Amino acid sequence: MTDARATNRLDVLRRSTVFLILFAVAIVFSLLSPRFISLSNLSNILLQTSIVALLAIGQTMTMLTAGIDLSVGTVGVFCGAIAAGLATGYGFGVTLGTYPAFLLTMLLGAALGGISGLLIVRGNLPPFVATLSMMAIARGLTLVFTQGRPVAGLPESFIFWGSGTVLGIPVPVIVVVVVTALVYLLLTRTSFGLYIYAVGGNKEMARLSGISVRSVELGAYVISGLTAAIGGLILTGRLASAQPNVGVDLNLDAIAAAVLGGTSLFGGTGSVLRTIVGALIMGTLANGLNLMGVPSYPQLVIKGAVFILAVMLDILTSRKRS
Amino acid sequence: MSDDTIVVEMSDICKSFPGVQALKAVTFGLHKGEIHGLVGENGAGKSTLVKILTGVLSSDSGSISLNGNHVAIESPRQAQQLGISIIHQELSVLPNLTVGQNIYLGREPRKFLPFWIDWKTLYRMADEQLQRLNVRISSRTPVAELSVAQRQMVEVARALSLAAGVIVMDEPTSALTEREIESLFSLMRSLKQQGISIIFISHKLEEIVSIADRVTVLRDGSLVGSAPVGDLTPNQVVTMMVGRELGEMYPKQEVVRQEVVLSVRNLRRGKDLRGVSFELHSGEILGLAGLVGSGRTYVARAIFGADPIEGGEFQLDGHLVRIRSPQEAIALGIGFLPEDRKAQGVLLGLPVSSNIAITRMENVSRWGVIVFRRLKELALEFVAKLSIRTPSISQLVRNLSGGNQQKVVLAKWLALRPRVLILDEPTRGIDVGAKAEIHTLMNQLAKDGVGILMISSDLPEVLGVSDRILVMHEGAIAGEFSRREASPDKIMLCATGGKADCD
Numbered sequence: 143m144t145d146a147r148a149t150n151r152l153d154v155l156r157r158s159t160v161f162l163i164l165f166a167v168a169i170v171f172s173l174l175s176p177r178f179i180s181l182s183n184l185s186n187i188l189l190q191t192s193i194v195a196l197l198a199i200g201q202t203m204t205m206l207t208a209g210i211d212l213s214v215g216t217v218g219v220f221c222g223a224i225a226a227g228l229a230t231g232y233g234f235g236v237t238l239g240t241y242p243a244f245l246l247t248m249l250l251g252a253a254l255g256g257i258s259g260l261l262i263v264r265g266n267l268p269p270f271v272a273t274l275s276m277m278a279i280a281r282g283l284t285l286v287f288t289q290g291r292p293v294a295g296l297p298e299s300f301i302f303w304g305s306g307t308v309l310g311i312p313v314p315v316i317v318v319v320v321v322t323a324l325v326y327l328l329l330t331r332t333s334f335g336l337y338i339y340a341v342g343g344n345k346e347m348a349r350l351s352g353i354s355v356r357s358v359e360l361g362a363y364v365i366s367g368l369t370a371a372i373g374g375l376i377l378t379g380r381l382a383s384a385q386p387n388v389g390v391d392l393n394l395d396a397i398a399a400a401v402l403g404g405t406s407l408f409g410g411t412g413s414v415l416r417t418i419v420g421a422l423i424m425g426t427l428a429n430g431l432n433l434m435g436v437p438s439y440p441q442l443v444i445k446g447a448v449f450i451l452a453v454m455l456d457i458l459t460s461r462k463r464s
Numbered sequence: 465m466s467d468d469t470i471v472v473e474m475s476d477i478c479k480s481f482p483g484v485q486a487l488k489a490v491t492f493g494l495h496k497g498e499i500h501g502l503v504g505e506n507g508a509g510k511s512t513l514v515k516i517l518t519g520v521l522s523s524d525s526g527s528i529s530l531n532g533n534h535v536a537i538e539s540p541r542q543a544q545q546l547g548i549s550i551i552h553q554e555l556s557v558l559p560n561l562t563v564g565q566n567i568y569l570g571r572e573p574r575k576f577l578p579f580w581i582d583w584k585t586l587y588r589m590a591d592e593q594l595q596r597l598n599v600r601i602s603s604r605t606p607v608a609e610l611s612v613a614q615r616q617m618v619e620v621a622r623a624l625s626l627a628a629g630v631i632v633m634d635e636p637t638s639a640l641t642e643r644e645i646e647s648l649f650s651l652m653r654s655l656k657q658q659g660i661s662i663i664f665i666s667h668k669l670e671e672i673v674s675i676a677d678r679v680t681v682l683r684d685g686s687l688v689g690s691a692p693v694g695d696l697t698p699n700q701v702v703t704m705m706v707g708r709e710l711g712e713m714y715p716k717q718e719v720v721r722q723e724v725v726l727s728v729r730n731l732r733r734g735k736d737l738r739g740v741s742f743e744l745h746s747g748e749i750l751g752l753a754g755l756v757g758s759g760r761t762y763v764a765r766a767i768f769g770a771d772p773i774e775g776g777e778f779q780l781d782g783h784l785v786r787i788r789s790p791q792e793a794i795a796l797g798i799g800f801l802p803e804d805r806k807a808q809g810v811l812l813g814l815p816v817s818s819n820i821a822i823t824r825m826e827n828v829s830r831w832g833v834i835v836f837r838r839l840k841e842l843a844l845e846f847v848a849k850l851s852i853r854t855p856s857i858s859q860l861v862r863n864l865s866g867g868n869q870q871k872v873v874l875a876k877w878l879a880l881r882p883r884v885l886i887l888d889e890p891t892r893g894i895d896v897g898a899k900a901e902i903h904t905l906m907n908q909l910a911k912d913g914v915g916i917l918m919i920s921s922d923l924p925e926v927l928g929v930s931d932r933i934l935v936m937h938e939g940a941i942a943g944e945f946s947r948r949e950a951s952p953d954k955i956m957l958c959a960t961g962g963k964a965d966c967d
Binding site: 331332333334336337339340343344346347348349350351352353354410411 | 768770790791793794795800802807808809810811812813814818822823825826829832833834876
């Protein structure tokens with residue numbers, strides 16, 4: 143009782159940290175580079191952030207159940223490659239329209255997430271192991287399918303989802319807003335959402351309350367696979383081709399975005415809205431470093447360091463809580 | 465032996481947390497070789513006081529002197545160096561290490577090199593400490609193999625190995641059986657003989673009366689009084705604690721026994737459950753007594769489908785039913801309040817409302833979408849019904865007191881309107897006031913026709929609340945007593961395997 147206010151204050155601090163960090167990063171870059179604050183650049187940041195944001199949304203779901211999905215990046219890229227194949231006729235010998243291809247690949251993403259989920263809830267594999275394996279498998283399948291080469295010649299309707307605009311707003315940004323809104327409602331307005339928090343907060347308690355812990359966890363991984371697939375489709379559309387060699391670093395970005403957003407690695411705490419802000423931090427960072435002319439290799443080092451800081455913050459606040 | 469030398473003197477200790485004055489100029493004196501009971505309701509300031517003494521918190525004002533010298537205790541480590549050790553309510557031994565490793569953790573003797581541990585010496589020294597306590601455990605035993613009581617002994621041994629002159633025991637008996645408590649008490653008496661002073665925090669007044677030399681009562685952060693135990697009756701102590709006269713400790717309403725609601729036949733699982741059979745009537749509070757480890761919790765969890773069983777059957781209202789998961793049990797109208805509230809009962813990080821409604825989501829949602837108006841109605845109904853003290857239903861359960869958290873767990877099960885309610889240690893670690901409220905509520909439920917199975921290690925509670933008492937011993941029902949014929953001796957005899965008086 144006596145510590146209640148201190149805990150509340152800590153919660154508020156934890157919730158607002160991510161906004162403060164974003165603010166600080168933005169101020170630093172606007173001082174360092176005059177071009178940073180321009181409208182076209184800000185729109186660029188949103189665009190660059192969109193793919194990481196989509197992957198991070200699914201990541202948030204699994205992390206809320208005290209799990210993790212290390213495969214979001216490579217599953218997304220694999221789904222993008224399959225969609226490119228289906229839409230161009232490469233590899234399958236049949237050419238589907240863009241939208242049937244999208245639908246099938248989203249199902250594929252959900253299924254791959256489901257396989258990870260089943261390995262975890264039925265096979266009792268730790269999430270780390272199941273999804274690390276899925277990460278390797280998805281990357282391997284991508285390379286096998288594409289022979290390591292880009293799949294190009296995408297139809298216009300496919301490219302539209304990565305590079306088009308509606309009323310001047312980039313389509314990927316609209317997709318992120320829609321997916322975020324849907325997942326936000328799922329987490330805050332439905333019993334499934336409540337169960338996600340319950341399972342992540344205390345698995346045994348959730349079980350004793352009659353919640354089917356397995357279905358809840360499985361659901362989280364299915365959604366993670368689904369949002370990964372959507373991210374992969376947008377990525378492929380943006381690059382106007384399926385690139386088998388991108389996506390390896392996306393895992394780190396997605397996990398870092400979720401953790402920066404205050405999603406606890408220990409489960410039960412987090413919000414998809416703050417995850418999006420976390421993704422914006424990662425995007426702003428990349429954009430700012432690009433503007434300052436920092437080459438992409440050292441950028442990776444900086445990202446790794448940012449991730450470490452984010453996790454340290456999580457551990458620090460989680461410890462104070464208990 | 466207790467003498468007049470004052471070992472610890474805490475004077476005018478004040479401590480406030482944001483919004484709460486936790487301690488208001490509290491003065492506390494501990495004599496050499498005495499067992500000093502520290503009592504008060506939850507939130508009275510006991511924990512804060514010992515946290516200041518053991519360096520976990522620092523006081524806002526006031527002073528502490530040790531053997532007449534003024535000291536500033538700034539960290540738990542410094543407190544240890546000054547000879548003040550604490551044995552926490554939640555045990556802090558590592559199950560994956562051995563007894564000896566736990567006792568000397570961080571202080572391992574070395575040889576040859578600064579980082580080369582001298583295991584032989586370590587285990588010899590650890591064995592000596594254990595012998596001093598008359599504990600017959602080898603220091604090479606992994607702690608995972610020990611009972612809760614034995615783990616506590618390991619903590620005591622660690623405190624002694626630190627050359628502690630003052631040992632604080634924060635509710636050490638809450639997880640122990642009667643027999644284990646007895647052996648803890650004889651250990652405490654022998655420590656006292658060795659001139660060690662003990663601060664003993666407990667909710668159980670009988671324990672204070674039987675072991676302590678002196679008792680200090682705190683209420684709302686203030687010192688109410690301190691006196692030799694012989695000068696006070698238990699009722700006087702309770703009055704000091706709650707600041708009001710409590711009515712009868714266990715008000716019992718006689719209930720007419722109705723038809724059998726749940727019948728359990730021949731539950732079996734290895735050594736845990738060796739053919740347990742009994743019947744629970746509607747409107748009855750059936751007490752399930754026995755030592756910790758006798759299988760009481762296994763019975764509860766088996767009925768609720770929380771653990772698998774090897775054999776046995778359940779009948780609800782005379783119909784054979786299958787219960788293989790908590791979900792199936794809940795669907796049949798069975799509720800289960802687990803013994804470990806924080807680990808199994810509540811979600812600390814979720815608000816009161818979600819915690820209450822979580823077993824009834826299908827009733828407060830449509831197509832899986834929560835209807836917040838209904839959720840709020842349900843939560844408000846039970847917050848009022850159980851008089852849960854919370855600023856609002858959106859308050860996080862983490863911020864409630866233990867008694868109110870327990871009421872939230874109860875509310876969760878009552879929201880189901882259960883036919884059968886299983887309560888495993890419903891009042892453990894809860895202050896006297898909340899305990900009485902929970903008992904009243906149980907009576908009310910029984911009157912409404914719910915069949916209640918209550919597990920409790922608190923004998924006065926079992927005797928005071930139950931209509932009928934079953935006693936378990938080594939995975940089987942060893943005896944059955946009606947409310948009238950039950951007595952503490954009969955139950956203990958039965959629980960320890962004595963046959964004479966059982967049924």
